[in-house]
Amino acid sequence: xxxxxxxxxxxxxxxxxxxxxxxxxxxxxxxxxxxxxxxxxxxx
Amino acid sequence: xxxxxxxxxxxxxxxxxxxxxxxxxxxxxxxxxxxxxxxxxxxxxxxxxxxxxxxxxxxxxxxxxxxxxxxxxxxxxxxxxxxxxxxxxxxxxxxxxxxxxxxxxxxxxxxxxxxxxxxxxxxxxxxxxxxxxxxxxxxxxxxxxxxxxxxxxxxxxxxxxxxxxxxxxxxxxxxxxxxxxxxxxxxxxxxxxxxxxxxxxxxxxxxxxxxxxxxxxxxxxxxxxxxxxxxxxxxxxxxxxxxxxxxxxxxxxxxxxxxxxxxxxxxxxxxxxxxxxxxxxxxxxxxxxxxxxxxxxxxxxxxxxxxxxxxxxxxxxxxxxxxxxxxxxxxxxxxxxxxxxxxxxxxxxxxxxxxxxxxxxxxxxxxxxxxxxxxxxxxxxxxxxxxxxxxxxxxxxxxxxxxxxxxxxxxxxxxxxxxxxxxxxxxxxxxxxxxxxxxxxxxxxxxxxxxxxxxxxxxxxxxxxxxxxxxxxxxxxxxxxxxxxxxxxxxxxxxxxxxxxxxxxxxxxxxxxxxxxxxxxxxxxxxxxxxxx
Numbered sequence: 409x410x411x412x413x414x415x416x417x418x419x420x421x422x423x424x425x426x427x428x429x430x431x432x433x434x435x436x437x438x439x440x441x442x443x444x445x446x447x448x449x450x451x452x
Numbered sequence: 453x454x455x456x457x458x459x460x461x462x463x464x465x466x467x468x469x470x471x472x473x474x475x476x477x478x479x480x481x482x483x484x485x486x487x488x489x490x491x492x493x494x495x496x497x498x499x500x501x502x503x504x505x506x507x508x509x510x511x512x513x514x515x516x517x518x519x520x521x522x523x524x525x526x527x528x529x530x531x532x533x534x535x536x537x538x539x540x541x542x543x544x545x546x547x548x549x550x551x552x553x554x555x556x557x558x559x560x561x562x563x564x565x566x567x568x569x570x571x572x573x574x575x576x577x578x579x580x581x582x583x584x585x586x587x588x589x590x591x592x593x594x595x596x597x598x599x600x601x602x603x604x605x606x607x608x609x610x611x612x613x614x615x616x617x618x619x620x621x622x623x624x625x626x627x628x629x630x631x632x633x634x635x636x637x638x639x640x641x642x643x644x645x646x647x648x649x650x651x652x653x654x655x656x657x658x659x660x661x662x663x664x665x666x667x668x669x670x671x672x673x674x675x676x677x678x679x680x681x682x683x684x685x686x687x688x689x690x691x692x693x694x695x696x697x698x699x700x701x702x703x704x705x706x707x708x709x710x711x712x713x714x715x716x717x718x719x720x721x722x723x724x725x726x727x728x729x730x731x732x733x734x735x736x737x738x739x740x741x742x743x744x745x746x747x748x749x750x751x752x753x754x755x756x757x758x759x760x761x762x763x764x765x766x767x768x769x770x771x772x773x774x775x776x777x778x779x780x781x782x783x784x785x786x787x788x789x790x791x792x793x794x795x796x797x798x799x800x801x802x803x804x805x806x807x808x809x810x811x812x813x814x815x816x817x818x819x820x821x822x823x824x825x826x827x828x829x830x831x832x833x834x835x836x837x838x839x840x841x842x843x844x845x846x847x848x849x850x851x852x853x854x855x856x857x858x859x860x861x862x863x864x865x866x867x868x869x870x871x872x873x874x875x876x877x878x879x880x881x882x883x884x885x886x887x888x889x890x891x892x893x894x895x896x897x898x899x900x901x902x903x904x905x906x907x908x909x910x911x912x913x914x915x916x917x918x919x920x921x922x923x924x925x926x927x928x929x930x931x932x933x934x935x936x937x938x939x940x941x942x943x944x945x946x947x948x949x950x951x952x953x954x955x956x957x958x959x960x961x962x963x964x965x966x967x968x969x970x971x972x973x974x975x976x977x978x979x980x981x982x983x984x985x
Binding site for chain 1: 627
């Protein structure tokens with residue numbers, strides 16, 4: 409194995425966090441959707 | 453594809469003692485913990501299956517009472533799905549994806565730690581939900597089956613609350629793990645690795661992760677609504693209060709059907725590596741396979757109600773769900789043909805992973821045939837809730853998901869441990885599991901077609917022969933896993949030294965970078981991105 413000096417090491421932290429936030433928000437929206445039935449289906 | 457790699461000899465090794473595992477942010481250690489957890493749960497869930505099969509050996513009630521039987525049946529399913537197959541696949545993803553794409557670790561290592569450590573807590577809650585029935589005054593055991601349909605699930609005792617909390621934790625763990633895996637694949641690929649050069653296993657996990665992010669929260673929402681109905685006076689699923697029990701079925705299966713593909717896709721990814729490796733031929737139709745997985749992902753999201761034909765949907769809805777479901781056989785059938793064409797005129801050898809690969813193609817295709825039968829509404833109205841369905845989904849999930857994981861374990865065990873497993877023992881395990889699996893589940897097609905209902909502790913005497921064959925097969929199938937455990941422990945402890953690339957055709961089998969690392973790989977790998985040629 410040889411050292412690779414040609415590759416630029418990039419910092420992914422910001423991109424990783426933003427991707428995780430976007431995916432997490434999608435999960436939250438999908439998870440909240442079933443509760444929209446609350447309006448009609450709470451016992452009178 | 454080849455890579456020039458900088459190996460960092462100055463990194464720290466693993467921390468000593470329990471801190472290595474409790475505080476781990478290392479993808480290999482966390483992958484190992486996922487795999488060990490899955491193995492433990494395999495034996496717990498399998499033990500429950502043994503009790504079920506022992507009870508069904510004879511008609512009448514011998515070992516467990518009906519409610520306990522149904523509780524064991526519920527927990528067997530939940531443990532095998534959430535405790536075994538998903539963690540095992542996540543363990544493989546943790547181990548292999550960073551090494552395949554040339555990343556130093558997962559994108560969010562601390563979240564990775566949390567994703568794993570939620571699982572033991574969830575498992576304790578899940579097992580408590582079974583044990584709490586033995587305390588007086590805790591109400592009726594969970595007798596609903598894994599589908600948790602109301603109104604029954606609203607009426608059961610406090611075990612159901614523990615189960616709901618367990619599902620919450622399992623859901624949070626899966627969602628976080630999926631976010632992590634998807635983020636890793638999107639952002640952490642080494643320079644020179646575009647999407648269309650990723651190994652099929654990585655593609656499979658990209659779709660699996662996205663599926664989980666979309667569907668798992670719906671189950672979490674659904675069971676939370678169930679919890680509200682049980683304790684906070686809502687009537688989401690109570691017709692007397694203006695709610696609808698069928699709503700829960702829709703929410704459950706909106707999660708439950710894609711969940712089938714969550715279980716299947718990682719194994720299809722493993723097949724995409726194993727079949728070319730031992731055929732010594734590049735994968736036939738890599739791009740179409742990626743497209744078929746995408747098609748499966750999209751179609752899998754919109755056909756959930758074929759699990760509920762008997763609730764009385766409109767003709768338009770049933771027709772739509774029937775056609776959509778039958779359409780799914782097209783990408784799956786084409787995938788299997790791709791694997792067969794990969795083998796065609798290849799230099800085949802039949803090591804244990806390859807044997808499992810071929811068995812998957814044959815037996816999963818069989819599940820596909822019974823799946824098309826079940827997709828057809830008038831036929832399904834006859835088969836619904838019979839043992840035919842039990843036979844169908846065990847043929848789909850054991851060859852389709854579990855055998856894929858076994859293929860993966862035998863394929864990567866040399867890489868993970870640095871030792872070759874005993875090939876002869878691996879082959880004995882393969883034949884033992886495959887034959888006993890068929891002995892267990894093949895007769896259930898006939899008992900189902902003859903009318904034996906599922907989820908009932910007792911049965912009519914006319915089904916006794918089928919059930920006795922099934923039970924004997926089940927005990928043999930369960931017993932075979934002791935050999936599996938023995939092989940794993942023996943390989944971890946020692947054995948013939950594995951080469952960096954233990955399989956002759958490995959580099960043909962996968963375009964990933966995992967074979968460029970030593971076996972076992974160093975604690976930290978790819979600290980400097982490899983250059984891919």
